[in-house]
Amino acid sequence: MCSNVVVGLPSPPNLNGTLSSPTPTNTSNAKDGDNLVMNHTGVGGGYKWRLVIAYDGTRYAGWQYQSSPPTIQCFVEKVLMQATKLERKDLSLVGASRTDKGVHAWGQVAHFVTPFNYDSIDSIHAALNGLLPSDIRVREISPAVPEFHARFSAKSKIYHYKVYNDTFMDPFQRDYAYHSAHKLNPAVMREAAKYFIGKHDFSAFANASQKERVRDPVKNIFRFDVIEMGALLQLEVEGSGFLYRQVRNMVKHSS
Numbered sequence: 001m002c003s004n005v006v007v008g009l010p011s012p013p014n015l016n017g018t019l020s021s022p023t024p025t026n027t028s029n030a031k032d033g034d035n036l037v038m039n040h041t042g043v044g045g046g047y048k049w050r051l052v053i054a055y056d057g058t059r060y061a062g063w064q065y066q067s068s069p070p071t072i073q074c075f076v077e078k079v080l081m082q083a084t085k086l087e088r089k090d091l092s093l094v095g096a097s098r099t100d101k102g103v104h105a106w107g108q109v110a111h112f113v114t115p116f117n118y119d120s121i122d123s124i125h126a127a128l129n130g131l132l133p134s135d136i137r138v139r140e141i142s143p144a145v146p147e148f149h150a151r152f153s154a155k156s157k158i159y160h161y162k163v164y165n166d167t168f169m170d171p172f173q174r175d176y177a178y179h180s181a182h183k184l185n186p187a188v189m190r191e192a193a194k195y196f197i198g199k200h201d202f203s204a205f206a207n208a209s210q211k212e213r214v215r216d217p218v219k220n221i222f223r224f225d226v227i228e229m230g231a232l233l234q235l236e237v238e239g240s241g242f243l244y245r246q247v248r249n250m251v252k253h254s255s
Helices: 072-084 122-131 186-194 208-213 246-254
Strands: 002-004 017-020 041-043 046-055 104-114 136-144 157-164 198-201 218-229 232-239
Touching (some): 046 072, 072 122, 072 136, 122 136, 157 246, 186 218, 186 246, 218 246, 232 246
Parallel strands (some): 002 017, 002 104
Antiparallel strands (some): 041 046, 046 104, 046 136, 157 232, 198 218
């Protein structure tokens, strides 16, 4: 399955993944609870805030906003509107990456703006997590400088894919790993993964329906690791960015 850190690998349809958060630039060093009488204005005279969000994506149709079926952005915007009393268009919530249906995240970075400052962010942090469903949590909230952008300030993104490689699937892993009863060879997979590292044109690994919309197919892959964890194989890809379903297709061709 896939998760959001910023880590992701290609997988078969319905494979769950985890995405880890991109490393932001130009963020403030303020801690939760600090008094925020500080100069981070400049967003149309307002204030910009950085979020780090974790979620179990099993029952969601990805990150990107849509009214139905439910998405992560839809729920986060809903509670932000409740907590700030602002309209959706005024919050301008932006996520670092889109994630597909069923993909999980540990560090999805996002930002939003408000026309007012907070004396303390402890209260809004607690309010957001109190309003969100239990499978979505705001891990961090901090003030950001006007130049910070959740998507464009990211230095790298990491995707994790987990494959449970045994005859029978562990029922506790069914929402978090892809089951492969066929015995995989991690050593061979590592050799194949080396060919993806570096700066390449990844047009051939983009989803076919998206190829016409690819503006910048050249991406820099920093690492592609195959980690053995008992019956679990964790595939981690870190890069400057990825095309639509690029990582899924990379994983398929390395397995």
